[in-house]
Amino acid sequence: MRIPCPNCGERGLEEFSYRGDATVTRPTSIEPSSESAWLDYVYLRDNPYGPHWEFWHHISGCRAWFRLKRDTVTHKVLAVALAAGVDGEDHRS
Amino acid sequence: MKHSALQIFRQAWSSHRKWPRTWSSPEPKPAYDVVIVGGGGHGLATAFYLASEHGIRNVAVLEKGWIGGGNTGRNTTIVRSNYLLDGNEPFYEWSLKLWEGLEQSLNYNVMMSQRGVINLFHSDSQRDGFIRRGNAMLMHGADAKLMDRDELEKVLPYLDFDNARFPVLGGLCQPRGGTARHDAVAWGFARAADQLGVDIIQNCEVTGMRIKDGAIEGLDTTRGFIGAGKVGLAVAGNSSRLASMAGLRLPIESHVLQAFVSESIKPLVDTVVTFGAGHFYVSQSDKGGLVFGGDLDGYNSYAQRGNLPTAEHIMESGMAMMPCLGRVRVVRHWGGVMDMTMDGSPIIGLTPVTGLYLNGGWCYGGFKATPGSGWVFAYTLARGEPHQLNAAYRLDRFSTGRIIDEKGMGPQPNLH
Numbered sequence: 235m236r237i238p239c240p241n242c243g244e245r246g247l248e249e250f251s252y253r254g255d256a257t258v259t260r261p262t263s264i265e266p267s268s269e270s271a272w273l274d275y276v277y278l279r280d281n282p283y284g285p286h287w288e289f290w291h292h293i294s295g296c297r298a299w300f301r302l303k304r305d306t307v308t309h310k311v312l313a314v315a316l317a318a319g320v321d322g323e324d325h326r327s
Numbered sequence: 328m329k330h331s332a333l334q335i336f337r338q339a340w341s342s343h344r345k346w347p348r349t350w351s352s353p354e355p356k357p358a359y360d361v362v363i364v365g366g367g368g369h370g371l372a373t374a375f376y377l378a379s380e381h382g383i384r385n386v387a388v389l390e391k392g393w394i395g396g397g398n399t400g401r402n403t404t405i406v407r408s409n410y411l412l413d414g415n416e417p418f419y420e421w422s423l424k425l426w427e428g429l430e431q432s433l434n435y436n437v438m439m440s441q442r443g444v445i446n447l448f449h450s451d452s453q454r455d456g457f458i459r460r461g462n463a464m465l466m467h468g469a470d471a472k473l474m475d476r477d478e479l480e481k482v483l484p485y486l487d488f489d490n491a492r493f494p495v496l497g498g499l500c501q502p503r504g505g506t507a508r509h510d511a512v513a514w515g516f517a518r519a520a521d522q523l524g525v526d527i528i529q530n531c532e533v534t535g536m537r538i539k540d541g542a543i544e545g546l547d548t549t550r551g552f553i554g555a556g557k558v559g560l561a562v563a564g565n566s567s568r569l570a571s572m573a574g575l576r577l578p579i580e581s582h583v584l585q586a587f588v589s590e591s592i593k594p595l596v597d598t599v600v601t602f603g604a605g606h607f608y609v610s611q612s613d614k615g616g617l618v619f620g621g622d623l624d625g626y627n628s629y630a631q632r633g634n635l636p637t638a639e640h641i642m643e644s645g646m647a648m649m650p651c652l653g654r655v656r657v658v659r660h661w662g663g664v665m666d667m668t669m670d671g672s673p674i675i676g677l678t679p680v681t682g683l684y685l686n687g688g689w690c691y692g693g694f695k696a697t698p699g700s701g702w703v704f705a706y707t708l709a710r711g712e713p714h715q716l717n718a719a720y721r722l723d724r725f726s727t728g729r730i731i732d733e734k735g736m737g738p739q740p741n742l743h
Contacts, residue, residue, distance in 0.1 A: 235626075235634045248636040252626045252741060254580065269726075276738050277578040277669045277725040281567035283629050306581070307629045 235309045240316050241296045253289035255279050256301045256317070285312055330434050349514055350521035355528050358554030359387045361708055362546060363561055364533050364569060366390025367399040368509070369686055369693065370561035371516035371527070372701020373708070375433075378523035380702070381709035386525045388517075389548060391532035395513025398564055401631070401663035402694040403586050403618050405599050405610065407444045407504035408469050411460045414719030414731040415672060416467040421716055422699025423469070423503060429698055435515030437507045438613065444504030444599040445474065445483070447648070449493040453603055457499040464501070472500045483600060485651050493604035493647065504599065506610055512697055536572045542681035543573070559684045559708050561700075564664035565629075566674075566687030573680050577688070578669040578725045580740040582623045584691045585633035587641065587660040591615030595651075605644030617655060619645060623665065623691070625741040633662040665691050670730035671743030675704055675717040684708055685722060690743055 238244045257280070261271040286306045292298050303313035328334065328347055338346055361377060363370045366388045377383045388394075406426050408419035430437055448454045461471035475497045476488060488495045517527055528550070535547035536558070545554035560569050570577050592615055601608040609619040621641035624633045638660065645652045668674060668688035673696070675686045686704045689696065703717040713721065724730055736742040 246636070247634055254627070254739075254741070273726050274576075278576040279567070279578070279580055280571075280576060281580050281627065283565075283568050283581075286627055288627060304626075306627045309628070309630060 237290060237302065238311055238314050239292045239295060239298065240300050240314055241298050242292065245292070245295060249292060249294040251291045251293045253291060253299075256287040256289045283307060289317060330436075350517045350527050352529065353526045355387060355531065355548075355550055355553050356526065358545065359526070360385040360556045361559065362386070362553060362555035362557075363388045363559045364546070365397075365561035365563075366394035366513075366517070366527060366529065367397050367561065367563075368395065368512050368516065368697035369563070369689075369700045369704070370559075371513055371520055372697050373559055373561055373686065373704045374525040374527075374701075375516045375520040375523070376702045376705035377709060378520060378525055379432075381705060383709055384524040386520075387553065388520070388525060388527045389531045389533060389546070389553070390527070390529045393529050394517050394527060395510055398663045398665070398689075398693060399509055399513045399697075401586065401661060402509055402691075403608070403610070403620050404506045404509045404612075404694060405444065405504070405608070406439070406507050406695045407501055407599075408695070409444065409446065409460065409464055409471065409499070409501045409504065410733060411463045412731055412733055415733060416463060416469065418699055418703070418716045418720070419696065420464075420467055420469045421702070422696050425698035425702060426507065427503070429515070433515040433519045435511065435518060437511045437515050439505065439507045441503050441505040442598050442610075443500055443502045444601070445479070445498040445500045446601045447479075447486070447495050447498045447603045449496060449604045451496075454496060461499050470501060470503050472502060474498045474500050482598065485595070485649050486600075487648060487650050490647060506599065506612075509694060516701070533569065533572070536683070538573060538680055538683075541679075543683045555682075557682045557684065557708055559686060559704060561686045561704065563666040563687045563689040563693055566666045566685065570678070570685065573678070573683055575678060575680070577674070577685075577722075578738075579666045579674075579688055580627050581629050582625070582665050582667045582741055583628040583630060583633050583662040584620065584623050584665050585637055585641070585660055585662045586618070586620040587638070587657050588612070589617040589619075589655045590658050592617070592655060600648070602644055602648040605640070605647060607641060607644035607648055609645065609649070616658070617652070623667070623741055624662075628662075629664055631662050631664060633660075665689070667740035667743060669725060669738040669740060670732040671734055671736065672731035673700070673720050674722050675700065675720040676707060676713045676722055677711075678722060
């Protein structure tokens with residue numbers, strides 16, 4: 235499996251580390267009423283058989299975080315985008 | 328027909344051509360009291376114990392391919408009960424006790440070999456952790472033995488004891504641990520369940536679930552609708568896919584784990600050894616091949632194959648532990664799809680859908696649990712409530728905070 239970094243292009247898998255599902259959203263509230271939203275964020279996953287949006291970190295390269303849409307059955311890469319700006323937040327700052 | 332030495336002698340007269348089929352292949356009935364989805368070791372064991380322990384014989388096991396063709400046929404056959412936590416150790420110890428009598432209860436040779444499992448340690452703190460785990464095992468009635476370097480040098484002379492970075496200081500041994508023949512486990516449970524009246528239906532894939540007023544009514548399959556009073560899922564690797572048919576999201580990610588077999592060599596490893604510094608473990612099969620593996624690849628995957636960086640890492644770990652491996656050639660390697668849960672422990676119990684029960688989340692420890700898992704899942708299906716041994720494995724433990732995180736890794740499925 236080769237991973238296309240948005241900055242560096244296609245590189246070997248061993249240069250990257252994996253952070254998992256990129257579709258879950260961290261709740262902004264810490265009120266008890268947001269318990270089920272936290273359960274969703276921390277524990278529950280769609281775990282799709284097929285296309286999956288996931289976070290990768292080019293840890294041994296440019297150190298950028300990015301989102302990758304990859305097929306979990308064929309490992310085919312379908313889309314890639316820098317993670318910065320997800321949820322309106324710039325994760326680089 | 329009961330297997331016995333006399334039977335082997337008798338069948339020899341007809342050149343072993345008249346052995347009956349090990350299990351029958353019936354057409355599915357319109358409905359069953361209990362339908363088990365997944366004809367691997369766990370599903371077949373569940374059916375066997377439903378019939379033998381609880382007298383529930385109107386049972387079908389649905390398998391999309393052939394029985395034992397999933398992770399039951401793709402694991403590295405290790406059997407052990409060396410766990411630390413209260414939620415885990417009694418369950419795995421009960422499973423090991425069932426293994427010890429399994430061949431008699433199934434009347435089938437599963438080639439159970441209690442050759443011992445040795446976990447090596449390489450630092451003082453690791454030794455302390457292993458002593459603590461060994462004591463927990465002893466307190467739960469399992470066996471554990473701390474071995475120092477002198478003892479290890481006698482049984483594992485080929486280890487790199489003076490490795491500059493990770494010297495071998497000793498190991499925690501569970502003498503009753505060992506290996507069993509994985510295919511024979513599926514076949515043995517299938518044969519025994521079949522003889523008790525369970526229908527084993529292969530090439531029958533579940534395509535949907537019919538749920539009415541929050542209760543399961545039956546399953547749509549590639550061989551038509553099959554009604555069910557209760558449905559038990561035993562499809563580890565694909566639990567999320569099946570659960571999604573019932574509208575459930577699980578605390579599970581599917582990951583790929585690789586395993587390797589070398590060419591056959593003369594007897595070298597007469598136990599199971601795990602490297603405490605990297606992630607590497609090895610045993611030797613009866614055919615002579617070294618069977619070994621290591622860590623997950625680390626990314627979500629339903630592909631039953633891995634990637635080379637992990638293979639390379641496993642080979643490096645093997646070389647660090649046993650430098651003599653360098654001259655051995657690998658002949659086969661493959662991957663299996665693991666249900667990795669958020670706390671690294673399995674889920675066996677009820678779901679929010681009435682009549683739908685889940686047995687999954689086995690991470691990469693499912694094989695050793697096969698009889699125990701079937702035993703407690705059968706109990707749970709028959710009684711509608713978990714047994715004391717699987718009470719901690721409930722699905723709702725993630726919302727109540729009662730997680731069972733043996734390694735203390737937190738909700739990172741690829742780190743367990």
